Each structure stands twice: as structure tokens, then as C-alpha cells.
Amino acid sequence: MTKLRLAIVGAGPAGIYAADILLKAERSFDVSIDLFEQLPAPYGLVRYGVAPDHPRIKGIITALREVLDRGDIRLFGNVTYGRDITLDDLKKHYNAVIFSTGAVHDADLDIPGIDLHGSYGAADFVSWFDGHPDVPRTWPLEAASVAVIGNGNVALDVSRILAKHADDLLPTEIPDNVYEILKASPVTDVHVFGRRGPAQVKFTPLELRELGELNDVDMILYDEDFDYDEQSKAAVASNKQVMVIDRVLQQWRQREVGQASRRLHLHFYAKPLEVVSDGDGNVAAYRYERTAPDGEGGVRGTGEIREVPVQAIYRAVGYFGSPLDGIPFDKEHGVIPNHEGQVLRSGDNERMYGVYATGWIKRGPVGLIGHTKSDAMETIKHVINDQGNWWAPTDPSEQAIVDLLEARDVEYTNLDGWHNLDQHELALGEARGRTRIKVVPRDEMVRASNQLAAPVAD
Structure with missing residues (x-):
């Protein structure tokens, strides 16, 4: 045969x-x-x-x-x-x-200032907090206020990890170096920007709900974003996923806020215009144009320009x-x-x-x-x-x-090697009262796979 x-x-x-x-x-x-x-x-x-x-x-x-x-x-x-x-x-x-x-890799976002110090791609950040062996072990989490551009699941992942308290990630397989850097983060406010409205977002209800479960993080929404046009009302009424997303957002609007140490802001109808410099090559603010529904499911510019002070910005506008x-x-x-x-x-x-x-x-x-x-x-x-x-x-x-x-x-490495590495990571976690601790350096991954080294914590 x-x-x-x-x-x-x-x-x-x-x-x-x-x-x-x-x-x-x-x-x-x-x-x-x-x-x-x-x-x-x-x-x-x-x-x-x-x-x-x-x-x-x-x-x-x-x-x-x-x-x-x-x-x-x-x-x-x-x-x-x-x-x-x-x-x-x-x-x-x-x-x-x-x-x-x-x-x-991250898709490009062609706006002035996108290459300033403090401007990052979401894919790189995800690779870092997931312990990818080919990215740097450190990450400059130095900003108190951060902007995330995008309304998809990756944008919500990035926003959630930035806003979440590091200790709440200990039940996961988060590597030690990532935990320590997140623990020291001075962040107080994470702003998520999407160019269209709440009824046109690309994230899923599951991702959205998880944002609202964050410990000691207030969800901040703005009433002006919820004056739905007829197209948005029809989307909420006819699409189950949009209906659930709208229900979650409406519930958040009713929450009392002001007691949490961190805030996660959701901004809709915001078209990216520019990452503003502080004059020394660093991110100082995010500038956008307020948009409005065009009646056909899209948006049009209103000419109203707004600016939010931030010290870091993450573009989550797609992979490439x-x-x-x-x-x-x-x-x-x-x-x-x-x-x-x-x-x-x-x-x-x-x-x-x-x-x-x-x-x-x-x-x-x-x-x-x-x-x-x-x-x-x-x-x-x-x-x-x-x-x-x-x-x-x-x-x-x-x-x-x-x-x-x-x-x-x-x-x-081969399949038996992956089993070795898998057991190695589980053993590292068990020794620390955790499910798993992911090994990050490539050479340690290979050694653990091929059983050439004693277990070494990340």
C-alpha cells in the first residue's frame, strides 16, 4: 500500500x-x-x-x-x-x-508616537507573562496609568493581567520572574479603548465576565457610551452573544465604585490618533478622536479630540x-x-x-x-x-x-521529553504548594526534557 x-x-x-x-x-x-x-x-x-x-x-x-x-x-x-x-x-x-x-507578532498600528519608549505590542507582553523562552525575562512595568488599544480578547487578557493583583495569579502556572515583576507594578489605572461601541466589540462574554471578577479592581464605564443607536439596539436584541455582553456591561454600570485600589476603565467610540510624547521620547498620553455610530454598524469621526494621560500603551490590534x-x-x-x-x-x-x-x-x-x-x-x-x-x-x-x-x-526533544518537562514543572509547583511552575529558559527546558539536569526552579 x-x-x-x-x-x-x-x-x-x-x-x-x-x-x-x-x-x-x-x-x-x-x-x-x-x-x-x-x-x-x-x-x-x-x-x-x-x-x-x-x-x-x-x-x-x-x-x-x-x-x-x-x-x-x-x-x-x-x-x-x-x-x-x-x-x-x-x-x-x-x-x-x-x-x-x-x-x-503584533500587527502594526500606524499612528504618530507608536514607537515611543513605553509603547508595546500586546503579543510581546503575552509571550512574556506566558514564559515564552525567546523573549526577555524582564518587563518594564513602571506606569501608574496604562492604555490598551483594542476591543478583542487579547486586549482583555492584557488589561486583566495588568490590573490584576499578582498574588491572585499564584494558583496559576505563572513563572516566578513574571510574578515578581507584576507584584512590584505601580499600576492604578488601566484604560481600554475601542473605536466602536459596546454592541460591536470583538471579545467574548467569557473574557468579559472574567474582568468583572477581579479582586480589588473597580470597573469604570461611561454613560455617554451607552446611548445606543438603532443598529446597536437591533444587535443586542437579535444576537445572543451581544445580548450577554450588554447585560454584563449594564450590570457593571450599576456597581458602586471608589473603594478599590485599582481601576479598569472601558472607553468606547475612541479612534486612535496619536501617542503623545513627554518631550524626552517617553509616552505621556493617548490622544483619540471621539467617534459616533454611522447607522450602518460602523462609526464616523466627530471631530472631538480627547487625551488621557498615561505612561505606557499596549496595542492589541491583531496578530501577524x-x-x-x-x-x-x-x-x-x-x-x-x-x-x-x-x-x-x-x-x-x-x-x-x-x-x-x-x-x-x-x-x-x-x-x-x-x-x-x-x-x-x-x-x-x-x-x-x-x-x-x-x-x-x-x-x-x-x-x-x-x-x-x-x-x-x-x-x-521528543514526546517522551515533553512528558519529562511536564512532570518537572508539576514537581516544581508541588514543592511550592502550586499546581505548576512553568520553566522559562530554553536550555533548562531542553535539559529537563532530556533529563540532563536536576530540577531547577525558574
Whole structure:
């Protein structure tokens, strides 16, 4: 029987879902799948893109773990595509490759002052508080007043972590260095700005509710934002999610405020104009134009300019994909050009046979984690049907890629190594009365995975 040797680059939910769907699909050939991940641990966005106080969302790891633990997918961690393995290597050893590398960088916000000292991307901050091994261990939390630009779930995650008292994060897997820096934060006010109204926000009810559960944090809303137009009223009446969001916000408007040590302000109808400098290159204020509903679900400018004094600003206006060696890339949208996951060549838009994409690098950073499953099904359908266009590898043996990585002195990790690291982090947490303490430095992750060092706390 024909055998498909498939490489998947990226071991987050998108890559693992794709592997699982293919293995369970009706097909006329055998399958052998290798997952390549640049980090020493799998799970991608779930481990490094979801706030540590989201145990319900992180529970998706259980389902992903069950897929990997079946033993019919090999994992090669700490392997970087373009450096440790190349497209030519994959063509030599596989019939096809699926790229599921996600989108991990911040989208740009083109306004004056966005590059001032004290202006940050939300994705970088999320990577820091999630203990990503490739970002600095420190973070300059020096501001008393902070602005967060965006009305999606990432904006709420960033705002919640900034406003939340560090001790309330101790039940989570938050790394020690992150806890200590958050503990010393002088923040008193976090301002969240969205350009449209409360009925047009992009965050989910679950994320919103969690804001209101913060200890010793007042939720501050402004009456002027709740004079709904007819379009907003219709959205509240017809859409269950919008209805729940409106109900939560209306409840918050009735709360007594003024006793908490920190405040989280929600500002709507605010179009970004400028990050104002203090004259020495530092953030001093956030300037915006007050908007109003345009009657069609959008907003129009009113000409009224407002300014809020802040010392730091975080843009949470979306994620953006990164180019991959030898693979076409759409610089405008941050994705791999494709038709239903079949990668298209630059210039003529013809098929690049043997190369596929799934997840955010395929469709952009939209939708929740669960949406990647249906996305992967679409890509896998083409992988199966494209059998006549697969690559013809010269050495498809499973041992060949192991020999290649070892010949290049790549200190890769495998599934057993992830189990070692997982147990190591759980043991670190148990010793401190916590569920888990995440290991941050890459070299410590690799040593723990390969059992070359005694447990060392972060």
C-alpha cells in the first residue's frame, strides 16, 4: 500500500488537529506523520498565547495531549524550520508538508508616537507573562496609568493581567520572574479603548465576565457610551452573544465604585490618533478622536479630540504571521497565499505542489482555537486528494530525519521529553504548594526534557 510521509511544521492546535484528522480520515494509503516545533514543548498558542488564569481555555491541552499520546505521531521539538531543517530536506524525506506556524507578532498600528519608549505590542507582553523562552525575562512595568488599544480578547487578557493583583495569579502556572515583576507594578489605572461601541466589540462574554471578577479592581464605564443607536439596539436584541455582553456591561454600570485600589476603565467610540510624547521620547498620553455610530454598524469621526494621560500603551490590534524560507508570503495580510490550504506560488498563483497550510498562517489571526479544527479538515481533504501531486522523496525512511538532525547536532526533544518537562514543572509547583511552575529558559527546558539536569526552579 502507498504510504504518505507527512511533515507538519508547527505543533500548536492547528498542526495537531491536522495530524489527528488525517489519521482518522478515510483513505487508501498508510500515513506516517512527523511534527516539527521550534520550541522545546508542544501546544503553541495554548501554552504561550493564552493568559495563565484561563484554566478552562487551557483545558484544550487535555484533548491535544490525547492525540499525541496515542503514539502514532512523532514530535521533534526545539527544531527551527529554515535553520535546522530546510524545504529541500523536507522534499528529500517526505511526500508533503503542512505549515501551521501561526501568527505570533503584533500587527502594526500606524499612528504618530507608536514607537515611543513605553509603547508595546500586546503579543510581546503575552509571550512574556506566558514564559515564552525567546523573549526577555524582564518587563518594564513602571506606569501608574496604562492604555490598551483594542476591543478583542487579547486586549482583555492584557488589561486583566495588568490590573490584576499578582498574588491572585499564584494558583496559576505563572513563572516566578513574571510574578515578581507584576507584584512590584505601580499600576492604578488601566484604560481600554475601542473605536466602536459596546454592541460591536470583538471579545467574548467569557473574557468579559472574567474582568468583572477581579479582586480589588473597580470597573469604570461611561454613560455617554451607552446611548445606543438603532443598529446597536437591533444587535443586542437579535444576537445572543451581544445580548450577554450588554447585560454584563449594564450590570457593571450599576456597581458602586471608589473603594478599590485599582481601576479598569472601558472607553468606547475612541479612534486612535496619536501617542503623545513627554518631550524626552517617553509616552505621556493617548490622544483619540471621539467617534459616533454611522447607522450602518460602523462609526464616523466627530471631530472631538480627547487625551488621557498615561505612561505606557499596549496595542492589541491583531496578530501577524511571519515569512518562511522558500515559501510564498503575503506581506499585506501576513499569511501564506493559498486556496483552501493548497499553497500558491508568488507571481502566477499556480499550485506549489506538496506544500499546504493550516491555522492562522493560512487564514489570518481570526476565530477561536476551536475554529482551527474545521480549518484543518479543509486542508487535509486536499492532502488526501492530491496524491498524484505529492513529492517523490529519495529517502523517506523514518530513521533518515533522525540521522539528519543528529548529524547537524540539533538538540531536539521528543514526546517522551515533553512528558519529562511536564512532570518537572508539576514537581516544581508541588514543592511550592502550586499546581505548576512553568520553566522559562530554553536550555533548562531542553535539559529537563532530556533529563540532563536536576530540577531547577525558574
